[in-house]
Amino acid sequence: MAKYLLLLAALMCAGVANADNSKAHEPVKVDADGFKEPLTKLKFNPGLDQREFERSSLTALNVYDPLESWNRRVYHFNYRFDQWVFLPVVDGYRYVTPSFLRTGVSNFFNNLGDVPNLLNSLLQFKGHRSLETTGRLLLNTTIGVAGLWDPATAMGLPRQSEDFGQTLGFYGVPGGAYLVLPIFGPSNLRDTTGLIVDYGAETEINFLNVSKVSENHPEIWALRAVDKRYQTSFRYGQMNSPFEYEKVRYIYTESRKLQIAE
Amino acid sequence: MLRSLRCAALLGSLFLSASALAVDIDQATYGYPLTNPFEATIATTPPDLRPKLPTNDEINQSDYTLNMRPEREFSLPDNFWAVKKLTYRIAKQDRAAPLIFLIAGTGARFDSSINEYLKKLYYQAGYHVVQLSSPTSFDFISAASRFATPGITQEDAEDMYRVMQAVRAQNASLPVTDFYLTGYSLGALDAAFVSKLDETRRSFNFKKVLLLNPPVNLYTSITNLDKLVQTEVKGINNTTTFYELVLSKLTRYFQQKGYIDLNDALLYDFQNSKQHLTNEQMAMLIGTSFRFSAADIAFTSDLINRRGLIIPPKYPITEGTSLTPFLKRALQCDFDCYLTEQVIPMWRARSDGGSLLQLVDQVSLYALKDYLHDSPKIAVMHNADDVILGPGDLGFLRKTFGDRLTVYPLGGHCGNLNYRVNADAMLEFFRG
Numbered sequence: 001m002a003k004y005l006l007l008l009a010a011l012m013c014a015g016v017a018n019a020d021n022s023k024a025h026e027p028v029k030v031d032a033d034g035f036k037e038p039l040t041k042l043k044f045n046p047g048l049d050q051r052e053f054e055r056s057s058l059t060a061l062n063v064y065d066p067l068e069s070w071n072r073r074v075y076h077f078n079y080r081f082d083q084w085v086f087l088p089v090v091d092g093y094r095y096v097t098p099s100f101l102r103t104g105v106s107n108f109f110n111n112l113g114d115v116p117n118l119l120n121s122l123l124q125f126k127g128h129r130s131l132e133t134t135g136r137l138l139l140n141t142t143i144g145v146a147g148l149w150d151p152a153t154a155m156g157l158p159r160q161s162e163d164f165g166q167t168l169g170f171y172g173v174p175g176g177a178y179l180v181l182p183i184f185g186p187s188n189l190r191d192t193t194g195l196i197v198d199y200g201a202e203t204e205i206n207f208l209n210v211s212k213v214s215e216n217h218p219e220i221w222a223l224r225a226v227d228k229r230y231q232t233s234f235r236y237g238q239m240n241s242p243f244e245y246e247k248v249r250y251i252y253t254e255s256r257k258l259q260i261a262e
Numbered sequence: 263m264l265r266s267l268r269c270a271a272l273l274g275s276l277f278l279s280a281s282a283l284a285v286d287i288d289q290a291t292y293g294y295p296l297t298n299p300f301e302a303t304i305a306t307t308p309p310d311l312r313p314k315l316p317t318n319d320e321i322n323q324s325d326y327t328l329n330m331r332p333e334r335e336f337s338l339p340d341n342f343w344a345v346k347k348l349t350y351r352i353a354k355q356d357r358a359a360p361l362i363f364l365i366a367g368t369g370a371r372f373d374s375s376i377n378e379y380l381k382k383l384y385y386q387a388g389y390h391v392v393q394l395s396s397p398t399s400f401d402f403i404s405a406a407s408r409f410a411t412p413g414i415t416q417e418d419a420e421d422m423y424r425v426m427q428a429v430r431a432q433n434a435s436l437p438v439t440d441f442y443l444t445g446y447s448l449g450a451l452d453a454a455f456v457s458k459l460d461e462t463r464r465s466f467n468f469k470k471v472l473l474l475n476p477p478v479n480l481y482t483s484i485t486n487l488d489k490l491v492q493t494e495v496k497g498i499n500n501t502t503t504f505y506e507l508v509l510s511k512l513t514r515y516f517q518q519k520g521y522i523d524l525n526d527a528l529l530y531d532f533q534n535s536k537q538h539l540t541n542e543q544m545a546m547l548i549g550t551s552f553r554f555s556a557a558d559i560a561f562t563s564d565l566i567n568r569r570g571l572i573i574p575p576k577y578p579i580t581e582g583t584s585l586t587p588f589l590k591r592a593l594q595c596d597f598d599c600y601l602t603e604q605v606i607p608m609w610r611a612r613s614d615g616g617s618l619l620q621l622v623d624q625v626s627l628y629a630l631k632d633y634l635h636d637s638p639k640i641a642v643m644h645n646a647d648d649v650i651l652g653p654g655d656l657g658f659l660r661k662t663f664g665d666r667l668t669v670y671p672l673g674g675h676c677g678n679l680n681y682r683v684n685a686d687a688m689l690e691f692f693r694g
């Protein structure tokens with residue numbers, strides 16, 4: 001009996017060893033200089049002539065972008081606007097306000113944003129997420145004093161953003177043409193529609209009366225825009241490449257797919 | 263008498279050779295958790311083992327620009343408007359303090375994540391910190407490089423030296439007590455050459471210079487990096503490309519997690535999940551990132567020098583022009599291709615023709631062997647499992663630097679720089 005078990009175990013081990021044909025589990029060899037030769041732990045294709053990097057990258061460059069020329073101009077406009085207007089304003093904002101106030105502002109607008117998050121979670125029948133977002137709204141609006149504090153995150157209910165673009169994607173609507181919106185940045189036809197719908201819904205619901213008041217007080221919009229930029233870590237030029245436009249386009253497209261799938 | 267002298271000489275040389283042994287950190291006491299060099303390179307240190315650092319809000323810093331090559335204003339196409347001047351970042355203390363220059367690695371800008379980390383570390387310890395882009399970085403090639411063909415380390419160092427002098431001139435009123443210099447990866451190689459240059463030009467009189475994970479033989483390093491995209495990756499087939507494979511793993515990871523949360527611990531956590539990447543996949547990922555750097559360098563260099571290899575010399579470029587066809591062409595060019603097609607021809611034309619071996623000797627640490635051997639102010643920290651090294655490179659470092667070399671047993675390429683133990687050692691070197 002024991003012998004059979006042993007044989008079985010040996011066979012299973014062999015199976016594992018066969019399945020994992022990489023060299024990852026070979027012992028580390030250290031040469032006379034103390035060098036561990038990490039490349040010997042890799043399995044290379046024998047001819048060193050595979051073109052997988054090229055194939056992957058060239059495939060990745062196929063993003064539907066019929067308005068490319070226009071988009072690139074808007075991209076450069078945004079880049080300049082960001083450097084000459086937006087970021088200096090954000091820096092000024094950072095300079096004149098204490099950190100807790102900025103956090104309060106961010107929390108407040110994030111709490112408003114939880115309304116479309118909830119609606120879109122519901123539209124996608126994501127029960128668990130809808131419950132969590134409802135919990136967030138209740139907690140933050142009451143204990144968090146109209147959203148200025150964010151006790152929900154501390155209690156293990158993290159913010160989970162869902163927008164109408166994602167809802168459309170959830171029901172199988174493809175992204176459509178890639179679009180670079182002035183000021184807003186990268187988007188596509190579907191997500192731009194989503195943006196408009198979310199905006200409409202927000203105005204209709206008029207949560208905490210903010211939309212109503214904003215109509216007569218454009219400074220609320222300005223603060224919201226500054227806060228949005230303050231919260232966004234992306235900086236133009238940070239990819240440090242003459243091909244930043246292509247890279248942003250790919251990352252935007254893929255991250256939207258990821259958000260929709262998740 | 264003679265015999266005793268001989269004895270003394272023998273003893274002396276024994277002592278000398280004993281004291282010149284490199285510091286080898288023992289793996290058991292080192293305590294770095296990532297034993298896989300590729301994982302360490304990608305994920306770096308788990309967040310709770312990193313040193314405590316100030317946030318950007320607590321640092322008095324700003325970005326400045328330098329007009330190093332005014333003619334580029336006219337010779338570069340419109341869509342390069344953002345890189346016609348060179349940007350750098352300086353963090354200033356409010357009192358007289360030593361100033362440290364940080365040079366970024368291959369293709370990286372002044373604000374690369376490692377540079378940002380080093381800035382916080384040294385700023386906290388009381389230094390003024392200047393962050394500089396690598397000479398191979400897109401913005402540096404366009405705005406500060408005379409020949410716009412990075413790779414000849416000596417020339418790169420001269421460009422860098424001018425930039426550093428301009429930085430000093432622009433901040434002339436900043437009270438500086440001493441100058442220090444450090445760099446990581448390719449930036450460390452540049453730092454060594456800059457230090458050599460400073461011995462004759464004497465603008466800074468660097469008190470100490472620290473090289474973090476430098477390439478020893480530049481050709482070995484680029485060959486290794488080019489080779490990383492040649493690993494046999496499981497899961498790639500006619501319908502799934504490498505990126506799709508990685509993205510689908512990421513998607514499944516987030517689905518299992520329940521929500522998307524991007525933070526410092528993400529990569530570490532991802533590698534500990536069921537979706538983790540194999541060695542080959544990680545190597546491919548590292549190789550991919552370097553191939554994109556190579557493409558950027560090859561394209562920018564070709565464009566500025568009008569060589570016509572990737573983009574036709576008189577091709578009209580406006581802000582609306584699609585560069586995608588040229589990206590497609592540049593992607594086919596790895597470091598070796600860039601070296602053969604652009605660096606070597608230019609170098610041959612300027613130096614009466616030499617062989618590849620001569621070039622490699624000139625641009626690698628070998629060129630500075632005697633200088634490095636005799637300069638007690640320069641030290642090296644390296645890892646025994648760094649992917650940019652080849653056999654014999656550590657031996658060269660041991661012979662050249664003696665006890666000024668510290669070899670860490672783990673960390674891959676720069677993965678342990680933000681480990682607490684390394685951070686302490688890096689600060690201690692400049693303090694002592």
